Amino acid sequence: MLAEVRRSWIGMAGVCMLAALACVSAAAVVLVPVETFQDWNNPGRWIALPKTAVPAWANWMDGGRLPEHAVLDEPASWRLPGAGDPRGTAPVSAHVHRFALDVDYDGFPSDFIYEFTARYEGSPLLRLEVERPDGLRMVLLSSSLPFSEGPAEHSGRVFSADAAVRKAAELQSDAAFALPARGEAAERIVFSGGGSREVLKGVYSFTAGLYGAGGGAPPELAESRLIVGGRAFGAMGTDDLRRDLAVGLVWGTPLALLVGTSVAVGSVAAGLAYGVYAGYRGKLTDEAMMRLNDVVYALPALPFLIILAVTVSSSIFVMIGFLMMFGWVGIAKVSRSMALQVRTRGYVEAAEMMGQRDSRVILRHVVPQLLPYALASVAISVPAAITTEAGLSFLGLGDPSFPTWGQILHDASSYGAAARGLWWWIVPPGMMIALTGLSFVFIGDALDRVANPRLRRR
Amino acid sequence: MGLKRYVATRLATMFGVLMVTLLLTIALVGSNMDAILKQGVAFQVRSEITGDPAAAGGFSSAEELERFVEDRIRQRSAELGLDEPWHSPQRLGLAMYRVLVLDFGHATFLSSDSGSTSVGDILAERLPRTAMLFTTAIALMSAAGVLLGSLAGSRAGSIPDRLTSAFAVISSSFPVWWIGMLMIFVFAFSFEIFPARATPDIAPGDDGYAQALLYHMALPLITLVLIGFGSLAYIVRNFVVGVMQEDFVAAKRTMGISRRRVVYGHALRNAAPPVVTMVALSLSGSLGGAIITEAVFDWPGMGRLYFEAITVMDLPVIVGSTYVLTAFFLASIFAADLMYGRLDPRVRAG
Numbered sequence: 001m002l003a004e005v006r007r008s009w010i011g012m013a014g015v016c017m018l019a020a021l022a023c024v025s026a027a028a029v030v031l032v033p034v035e036t037f038q039d040w041n042n043p044g045r046w047i048a049l050p051k052t053a054v055p056a057w058a059n060w061m062d063g064g065r066l067p068e069h070a071v072l073d074e075p076a077s078w079r080l081p082g083a084g085d086p087r088g089t090a091p092v093s094a095h096v097h098r099f100a101l102d103v104d105y106d107g108f109p110s111d112f113i114y115e116f117t118a119r120y121e122g123s124p125l126l127r128l129e130v131e132r133p134d135g136l137r138m139v140l141l142s143s144s145l146p147f148s149e150g151p152a153e154h155s156g157r158v159f160s161a162d163a164a165v166r167k168a169a170e171l172q173s174d175a176a177f178a179l180p181a182r183g184e185a186a187e188r189i190v191f192s193g194g195g196s197r198e199v200l201k202g203v204y205s206f207t208a209g210l211y212g213a214g215g216g217a218p219p220e221l222a223e224s225r226l227i228v229g230g231r232a233f234g235a236m237g238t239d240d241l242r243r244d245l246a247v248g249l250v251w252g253t254p255l256a257l258l259v260g261t262s263v264a265v266g267s268v269a270a271g272l273a274y275g276v277y278a279g280y281r282g283k284l285t286d287e288a289m290m291r292l293n294d295v296v297y298a299l300p301a302l303p304f305l306i307i308l309a310v311t312v313s314s315s316i317f318v319m320i321g322f323l324m325m326f327g328w329v330g331i332a333k334v335s336r337s338m339a340l341q342v343r344t345r346g347y348v349e350a351a352e353m354m355g356q357r358d359s360r361v362i363l364r365h366v367v368p369q370l371l372p373y374a375l376a377s378v379a380i381s382v383p384a385a386i387t388t389e390a391g392l393s394f395l396g397l398g399d400p401s402f403p404t405w406g407q408i409l410h411d412a413s414s415y416g417a418a419a420r421g422l423w424w425w426i427v428p429p430g431m432m433i434a435l436t437g438l439s440f441v442f443i444g445d446a447l448d449r450v451a452n453p454r455l456r457r458r
Numbered sequence: 459m460g461l462k463r464y465v466a467t468r469l470a471t472m473f474g475v476l477m478v479t480l481l482l483t484i485a486l487v488g489s490n491m492d493a494i495l496k497q498g499v500a501f502q503v504r505s506e507i508t509g510d511p512a513a514a515g516g517f518s519s520a521e522e523l524e525r526f527v528e529d530r531i532r533q534r535s536a537e538l539g540l541d542e543p544w545h546s547p548q549r550l551g552l553a554m555y556r557v558l559v560l561d562f563g564h565a566t567f568l569s570s571d572s573g574s575t576s577v578g579d580i581l582a583e584r585l586p587r588t589a590m591l592f593t594t595a596i597a598l599m600s601a602a603g604v605l606l607g608s609l610a611g612s613r614a615g616s617i618p619d620r621l622t623s624a625f626a627v628i629s630s631s632f633p634v635w636w637i638g639m640l641m642i643f644v645f646a647f648s649f650e651i652f653p654a655r656a657t658p659d660i661a662p663g664d665d666g667y668a669q670a671l672l673y674h675m676a677l678p679l680i681t682l683v684l685i686g687f688g689s690l691a692y693i694v695r696n697f698v699v700g701v702m703q704e705d706f707v708a709a710k711r712t713m714g715i716s717r718r719r720v721v722y723g724h725a726l727r728n729a730a731p732p733v734v735t736m737v738a739l740s741l742s743g744s745l746g747g748a749i750i751t752e753a754v755f756d757w758p759g760m761g762r763l764y765f766e767a768i769t770v771m772d773l774p775v776i777v778g779s780t781y782v783l784t785a786f787f788l789a790s791i792f793a794a795d796l797m798y799g800r801l802d803p804r805v806r807a808g
Contacts, residue, residue, distance in 0.1 A: 291471065294471050294475075295471065295474055295475050298472065298475040298787070298788055298791060299478070299784070300479075300745070300780075300783055300784050300787045302746040302747065302749055303746060303749065303764060303779075304479075304780075306749065306768055307483065307487065307768070307780070310768055310771070311486045311487060311490065312486070383631050387633045390633060391633060391635060391750045394633075395750060395753060396769075397768075409636065409639065412639070413639060413754070417643075418639055418642045418647055419654065421647065421648070423643065426636075426643060427640070429636075430633065430636035430637075430640070433632075433636065434631050434632045434633075434636075437631035438627075438628065441627055441630070441631050
């Protein structure tokens with residue numbers, strides 16, 4: 001059976017795609033912390049990212065015109081006086097962080113924000129300066145932190161739009177550049193190429209230093225990061241709520257695989273058991289069971305799923321159960337008729353005549369005959385389950401605590417992504433749904449040839 | 459089994475399904491419905507009393523007023539039959555009977571374009587639009603599917619055949635609503651050819667409403683056909699391939715009848731019964747899918763009505779539209795079965 005799949009290139013393509021998706025799922029579980037993904041709907045978690053940024057690679061293919069968003073949080077760090085100097089002799093002690101930013105795009109960054117957490121005594125001086133690629137040094141901020149008698153911890157943010165930063169940039173621009181820069185935003189001065197209104201490309205190094213004078217413990221920059229606002233970010237861009245879409249897409253993979261395979265396996269197993277039992281018992285049992293089957297078969301699944309999601313629960317695990325309730329019917333019908341056929345075969349009758357119990361006959365002789373069909377059905381049922389779940393999520397009825405692809409598309413549609421041309425919010429989630437479905441369709445097609453040898457002629 | 463007995467069994471099953479659907483729907487929304495009705499009664503009683511200063515002033519204490527209000531609410535609820543739970547046989551029976559005779563009651567929030575709140579009126583207004591969109595789509599889909607499928611099937615293994623099969627497999631794994639979003643993105647916003655919202659901006663009844671509706675129908679129609687015809691073509695192809703291997707086809711060919719006549723005149727006729735069944739089944743399937751498709755395109759039909767009703771929890775509308783959707787769903791399955799019988803002489807002879 002496996003050999004058959006290996007022989008068909010479509011089957012192999014399906015297996016490869018599925019393997020890739022499994023790798024993505026594994027990578028998601030290992031690389032992206034669960035907390036990140038549980039915080040999907042927590043706006044505070046995503047505050048450092050830009051709004052509706054294009055994927056970085058699309059920007060690069062476009063010629064890299066848009067500024068790239070950068071979150072620099074691993075600065076080079078050192079202390080003054082150095083480790084070798086005897087403490088206490090120097091009148092000033094300092095802790096310095098340096099961030100290097102490589103600017104190779106044409107647009108100005110939208111802003112920059114310096115975030116820090118400092119531990120100190122007294123009232124140390126925070127000094128933020130930048131050394132530009134042309135060697136020019138600009139002091140952006142030099143101000144003291146709030147006074148504290150004992151050891152204190154202070155967190156703060158310095159925005160490029162702060163009046164002090166703007167004024168400092170403006171004054172130094174007057175001195176350094178020929179062109180006066182009245183009323184210009186700080187980031188447009190810091191990154192401008194002198195007289196021209198163009199971005200000066202090269203490596204900028206931002207230095208944040210915390211200088212403390214006198215005794216007590218030396219001041220310390222416990223945490224600090226520099227955010228340079230841009231309009232391109234990450235592998236998959238961001239959405240309107242600043243969420244990194246790559247996280248949602250990657251985490252959607254294990255969820256979709258979970259929903260798809262558990263619904264498919266569950267409903268095929270249930271359908272197989274139901275159908276085989278009805279077909280094997282025959283007579284009145286068969287008749288009654290098949291009538292019930294007809295009733296469930298004719299129920300319109302989607303309206304019911306919607307009502308169930310609204311009135312009972314939209315938890316993803318409950319939804320898996322609901323999807324199974326509508327999934328087993330078709331399989332039960334086919335496996336019943338197959339069981340009827342298998343039943344009349346000589347070896348089954350022989351086993352019956354030997355006095356073997358029904359359950360044993362069914363398990364040993366009937367079910368194995370149906371296994372290839374069952375496996376093919378599992379593969380073929382997966383895409384339907386995934387698209388149905390995605391459809392429900394798309395309508396906004398999905399589990400809000402899990403970011404599925406359908407939910408990303410739901411958000412895209414409710415924030416008007418199509419009208420605003422935000423293709424990276426619409427195309428990738430749908431492609432992922434389609435690719436996942438396609439991989440199972442391919443595998444199912446190959447398995448189907450095994451289960452249904454007549455198809456081989458075609 | 460005789461045809462009459464077959465039809466009778468089928469009709470009985472269909473009725474059973476309809477009843478089960480109704481029971482399930484009412485069971486799922488029943489407790490909510492009760493809560494809403496009771497709140498309505500309480501609100502009504504309170505506003506009657508507080509809105510009438512003479513009546514409100516006649517009470518000596520707040521407790522007395524409160525007791526009076528409680529009594530009135532209980533009395534009014536009993537008049538409406540709300541003192542019994544929704545699952546009492548009496549109320550359940552009444553609720554089911556009402557829907558069965560198409561008395562759906564009045565909508566809580568929604569109304570029809572003409573302003574009527576009767577669920578029956580709303581449904582009567584929405585149903586034709588869904589029927590129009592989906593029957594047109596199915597007609598185009600079947601035409602394209604049958605032509606392409608028989609072309610591919612008569613030349614199994616050729617390039618058109620492979621393309622058709624590949625297209626069928628690939629197109630069927632894309633969700634229709636996502637393709638719809640892409641179509642809106644491309645054709646409504648990037649190239650402004652078709653409108654993004656499928657609801658016409660002219661009031662119904664005005665001149666040019668029909669043209670506007672057709673123009674707005676274009677995008678959903680193209681999407682439905684694009685996604686649907688591939689798998690239909692694939693099914694037709696598979697049946698035609700099967701028929702083409704039959705001896706009678708070889709005989710016709712040796713008689714010198716052209717390939718085209720054999721395919722379209724003989725092979726296709728033999729493949730017709732299962733194909734017709736598939737078409738009817740895809741119609742019934744798309745009726746369920748209409749909820750999502752119409753939500754994407756904002757098409758003012760049954761599907762969107764259903765979704766609107768769900769979002770505001772307008773229970774009479776939910777019950778009514780589930781009932782009507784199920785009835786149409788069953789009718790199309792039934793029609794498919796009957797058609798199969800008409801087309802396949804073996805079944806007809808029974």
